[in-house]
Amino acid sequence: MQYPVSVTVNGAKRKHNVDARLLLVHYLRETLGLTGTNVGCDTSQCGSCTVLMDGKAVKSCTVLAVQAEGAKIMTIEGLAENGKLHPLQDAFWEKHGLQCGFCTPGMILTAHNLLEKNPKPSDAQIRHGLEGNLCRCTGYQNIVAAVREAATRMKA
């Protein structure tokens, strides 16, 4: 049994009939071909699959595609505007906030949500805010630096 789902992804209206059990992350990756969102675990621990759903960071491996009905979704592919990197993307690049890059899309979108709620976070608040996202490469120090840097740039 398939169900209709219509969502706005990175500004574009999308409509499909999907299985009830289809995860949002697989809808994004396999139905829409937006493979920037990664799957790192199956227990909602790692945060690699984080996207913005109506502005809020959600782990798209624990959302069904049908639950996203009517929502506005932003994935990493939609973050840069007119070819210009978002300050978070720039800051991750500048501060070496990534190595293998697998956790990066989720990390950036979680940080996006964090800065929206708290535009001037302390390091401790950044670290706490990123607790739901695992990175095995960077040791987090440069991710924290990147988010700090992005916060400064976004205020300017």
Added chain:
Amino acid sequence: MSSRIFGSAIKRREDPRLITGQAKYTDDFVLPGMAHMAVVRSPYAHAKIKAIRTTTAAAMEGVLGVFTGKEMKDEGFGPIPCAWVVPNSDTKTPPYPPIAIDTVRYVGNAVAIVVATDRYLARDAAEAVEVDYDPLPAVANAEKATAKGQPQLHADVPNNVCFKWTVKGGDVDAAFQSADVTVKERIINQRLVPNALEPRAALAQYSSAMNEVTLWATSQNPHIVRFLLSLDTGIPEQKIRVIAPEVGGGFGSKIPHYPEDSMVIFASKVCGCPVKWTETRSENFRSTIHGRDHIQDVEMAAKKDGTILAIRAKVWANLGAYLSTASTGIPTILHGLMLSGAYDIKNIHEDVYGVFTNTTPTDAYRGAGRPEATFMVERLVELVAQKLKMDPADVRKKNFIPPFTDGHTVATGLTYDSGNYVAAFEKALKMLDYAGLRKRQADLRKKGEHIGIGFCTYSEICGLGPSQVAGAVGFGGGLWESAIVRFHPSGKVNVMVGISPHGQGEETTFAQIVASELGVAVDDVEITHGDTERTPMGWGSYGSRSTPVGSGALMGAITKIKDKAKIVTAHLLEAAVEDIDYSDGRFFVKGSPGKFKTIQDVALMANVAWNYPKGLEPGLEASAFFDPPNFVYPFGAHIAVVRVDVETGEVRLERYVAVDDCGRVINPMIVEGQIHGGIVQGVGQALWEGAVYDENAQLLTGSLMDYALPKADYFPLFELAMTETPTNVNPLGVKGIGETGTIASTPAVYNAVMDALAPFGIGKLDMPLTPERVWRAIQSARR
């Protein structure tokens, strides 16, 4: 050489695709007609397979086929080879069928595969495969597995002992007899799960018409995977293309040639379509290699002035149920030969038993053998200091190998390249304000607060390595590297390398080398890696070898380019070749720096060859291979300061000072990033991580809900500094830096916690030092 780019912290050139979601990892690839594979895995640690019923699954929607190990064998797919068999150890290599045929030997052992048109349907059908097992007794502990009466994993491996390997130097028994003090410890270097954030994946496209296959795989070394696939799939090496596209971290866990590589090739062959398999995280915990898992009985002998005389050790190394690709080399060559670390210890004896158990196979995990060696010696040094009531810093300084620049041979027979251990340690102590901190510690103790200071001063072996040594120690391949540098008419450059980085940033550092050496803009250089068809043969990225060995090959090709450019320049300027010199991107006539050609001028002329030296081949391209004369030995000093909350047992890292020396630094930003990540993984072992098996060899920590990975919130800002002691092992004087943090941070943090707990008289705790374990120890000490 121009120093403008070499040594500077330029931004990484691989990042734009990674921060925009445009990077393509293996699971991102979709081919026309592609099917998905799911693997049926054993829930038992040890069992006979009585029957596998596939009819129901095969009839399900979308299912293209359900296959067993026997069918795979009948199709000509052989056992997975072990590529490292250590000599003089009587190593047994029982067959490792990609899919179990009659017996399963660990939880997660593959039993059957299902191929279906869709990821979800494949998993549905995998659930419907019915397997009848006849459970057998199982054993997970390596020491226990060697005892009489324990379950036997393989028919021809009595007492499950795969090998016994011994390293010795000097006269240990005499040293112990003459010692003033001896200390003894049983160390459990617990099993870890690497947990690269990207799960493993493999996608095969087989062509029956050509008997050729392309495999996209999450690999750190596609050329090795191709070589091994040629041995077990029956497809000749030249017909196999292995592509490691973007790879999301490896830490050793993506070195091995895994059964699933063969399974997808088999499935693509029999189903006649491309087949992709992507691991779930739960599968990763059971079927991707684990690391560490040593039981070590260790002793150290010393004089009363703190001079260390000898180490004696007996180790049970858990190999898991089968031999993974590099398995036996880890607890032997990469561990036993490094027992004396940074110290001048003249007498060493270690016996290592490699043991089969009913657990996931183990192999290289970041540090691979050196963490198990470094923890051992760093713990013993602490115990000697305690026994002699000496400052552990003083015991270290007393025993360091004195500074050397041109080789120092240690008791195990290795010749370290260069080192200045005391300088790194003094620098770290100064950054820490050691004396001030000891005073603060004493003051806090009076108030009932407990901080601890822990050291690790290390030297480690990496940059693997000379191929002759690789052969002599039983590694089934070479350990050289290769590079091709190709100049285009426009003066832009493509570089193809045999290494296969997956997060370490060599697309940037190697471009920095080319730019600095040849006078091209860094953005004019493109580095290609990770594809056996587009890159020259190389042995891959592990053992912190990509930069020390790979840059040697790159420098070889650069030298050839320069030599040829001089000939072309001499012709164009009507000068003698011997009179042409090179500096900062210009080939010029000695004494007349105004008469010159740039490398771009030369590239154009070499490519069009209109006005060209007679007899000289056109084109400006060079290929080089580099086999290093020795390993490299980075070193340093790490100091952890922890605070233990005695009411909850929680350990907080307050400060972390790291001074590392990796010789010359190409990009300090990237080097620091490697150290940060390494530290966090090592702290993970000390405080949180550990794979736990129960009595029936069931994995109790089989998901990220049960296995604690370090999070951002657990750490202070690390305080880093470098010293720079070049090596003469490679042209640039560089050493590897990928594993030092992991090697050093586990003992530093462990020693710090034990230092904090010293007032309670707690002498020993097993890792990880979880709040519960620490709290219980404090409670029982208080009773």
